Amino acid sequence: GDSVTQMEGPVTLSEEAFLTINCTYTATGYPSLFWYVQYPGEGLQLLLKATKADDKGSNKGFEATYRKETTSFHLEKGSVQVSDSAVYFCALSKGGGTSYGKLTFGQGTILTVHP
Amino acid sequence: DSGVTQTPKHLITATGQRVTLRCSPRSGDLSVYWYQQSLDQGLQFLIQYYNGEERAKGNILERFSAQQFPDLHSELNLSSLELGDSALYFCASSAGGRNGYGYTFGSGTRLTVV
Numbered sequence A: 001g002d003s004v005t006q007m008e009g010p011v012t013l014s015e016e017a018f019l020t021i022n023c024t025y026t027a028t029g030y031p032s033l034f035w036y037v038q039y040p041g042e043g044l045q046l047l048l049k050a051t052k053a054d055d056k057g058s059n060k061g062f063e064a065t066y067r068k069e070t071t072s073f074h075l076e077k078g079s080v081q082v083s084d085s086a087v088y089f090c091a092l093s094k095g096g097g098t099s100y101g102k103l104t105f106g107q108g109t110i111l112t113v114h115p
Numbered sequence B: 001d002s003g004v005t006q007t008p009k010h011l012i013t014a015t016g017q018r019v020t021l022r023c024s025p026r027s028g029d030l031s032v033y034w035y036q037q038s039l040d041q042g043l044q045f046l047i048q049y050y051n052g053e054e055r056a057k058g059n060i061l062e063r064f065s066a067q068q069f070p071d072l073h074s075e076l077n078l079s080s081l082e083l084g085d086s087a088l089y090f091c092a093s094s095a096g097g098r099n100g101y102g103y104t105f106g107s108g109t110r111l112t113v114v
Helices: none
Strands: A003-006 A013-014 A020-022 A023-026 A032-038 A044-050 A056-059 A062-066 A075-077 A086-093 A103-105 A109-114 B004-007 B010-013 B019-024 B031-037 B043-048 B053-057 B064-068 B074-078 B086-096 B109-113
Touching: A003 A086, A003 A103, A013 A020, A020 A109, A023 A032, A023 A086, A032 A062, A044 A062, A103 B019, A103 B043, B004 B086, B010 B019, B019 B086, B019 B109, B031 B074, B043 B064, B043 B074
Parallel strands: A013 A109, B010 B109
Antiparallel strands: A003 A023, A020 A075, A032 A044, A032 A086, A044 A056, A056 A062, A062 A075, A086 A103, A086 A109, B004 B019, B019 B074, B031 B043, B031 B086, B043 B053, B064 B074, B086 B109
16 A cells, blocks of 8 residues: 655754755655644644655745656755744655545655754 | 644644544635654555545544545544554645645644543
C-alpha cells in the first residue's frame, strides 16, 4: 500500500539556520503531496502542496518540490524562526476509487528552533 | 478557530467503557474524516463520510463506529475501550470527496483510557 517516510527527528536548529526535512513516498499512480504543520495543542494546518511532478509548493518561506524520479518531497526553509517550532508531517493523497480524499501521513518530524 | 469543532477536548474514561466524540465540520463542507494520532502508530486514517454516507474506511477497529447526521455533524463511537485506545482523535472536513484538497482539521479530542 501507499506509504510516506520522513527523516527521523527531532531536529534542533538555531534561529536563521537552514532547514531540510526529508520525505520520500511509495505510491502507485500520481499522488498529490502535502506538508502539514502541527503547533502544540492544535490541529494540523496545511503548509503547502504539490499536485504533479516538478510542481513546487511554497508558503511562509517554506518550499518543497515534487520529484517523481526520486519519489521525494523534501521540505526546506532558508532561515528558520523560533515560531517555526512545531511538528511537520509529510502526506500523500490519491483521488478516485474508494480512497476519496484519504491522507496517508509520515510519522512526523519535531522541529525545535532556539534563539 | 479553524471552523471545525470537536468536543470534548479531553476525555478520561475507564477500560471497558464507551465514549462518543463529536465533530462539526466547517460550514459548507460535506466530507468528514476521522484520524487517530498515537505515539506508536502516528496518524492513522479511520473513516470518511460524505454527505451522510460512508465513503472510505481505513484502519478502524470493529469496536469503533461512526456516522454522519443530516446536519452533517459526525460522531465517532468507541466501545469496549482498552488502554491502547488512548490517543488524540482528529476530525477534518473538506468541501468535496477527492484528493484531500482543502482539508480543515479540528483541534482534536484527547482520549485517555485508564
